[in-house]
Amino acid sequence: MMQPSAYPIVDNLLFSEIRPSTIHGDGLFATNSINANSILGILDGQLVPWDEQFSTAFEWNAISESQLLIRPLRSKYSYINHSRTPNLQLEYHPLRVTALKDIKAGEELTLDYRKEPLPKTYQQGHGSGYL
Numbered sequence: 001m002m003q004p005s006a007y008p009i010v011d012n013l014l015f016s017e018i019r020p021s022t023i024h025g026d027g028l029f030a031t032n033s034i035n036a037n038s039i040l041g042i043l044d045g046q047l048v049p050w051d052e053q054f055s056t057a058f059e060w061n062a063i064s065e066s067q068l069l070i071r072p073l074r075s076k077y078s079y080i081n082h083s084r085t086p087n088l089q090l091e092y093h094p095l096r097v098t099a100l101k102d103i104k105a106g107e108e109l110t111l112d113y114r115k116e117p118l119p120k121t122y123q124q125g126h127g128s129g130y131l
Contacts, residue, residue, distance in 0.1 A: 010075035013041040013097060016109060023081040027108045034103040040088070043095045045071040050119060061095060062116040069095060083110035090116065 009018070015034050021027030034040070043061060048068050057070035059078045077097065080088065088111050089100050103109070118127060 007074055010071075010073050012043070012075040012077060013109075015040065016076055018076065018079050021081055021108060023083070023108065023110070025081075026079055027081045027110075028076055028079040030103050030105050030107050030109060033105050034099045036099050036101045038099045040097045040099065040109075041077070043069065043071075043075075043077060043090075043097065045069040050122075061090065062118050062122075063092070063095070064117050065119045080109055080111050082113045084112055084114075086110045086112045 013028065015030055015032040016028045017031050018026050019029050045057075045060070046069070047063065048070055050062075050066055050068055057068075057072060058074040059071040061069045063069050080097075087100055087103050087107065088097055088109050090096070090111065091098050097111075113127075114123075
């Protein structure tokens with residue numbers, strides 16, 4: 001796996017590696033064929049309210065419109081680029097990354113960021129550039 005960052009990257013997703021992306025910067029790519037509905041990994045972290053400062057978080061996921069799951073370390077998850085036609089999805093309880101369809105080795109792994117339960121204030125403000 002390429003290490004594009006000076007910081008260690010937590011290897012939390014199976015069958016994947018970080019490589020330059022044609023979508024944006026670096027992306028996460030399948031190293032093997034992945035069957036639909038396969039779980040690539042479980043995402044963990046600490047639950048905090050949306051309005052709480054979380055300046056030490058490298059990554060986060062919206063669990064609800066009022067709650068975030070934050071992680072203080074960067075993981076492979078943060079290299080998944082946004083697509084409106086994704087091949088991955090997030091499933092909850094526990095929070096996990098699963099394949100929406102069969103994925104070929106070498107294919108870039110993508111999520112539709114709009115599928116997280118994001119508050120309207122985020123979607124229309126800071127987050128509008130990512131969605």
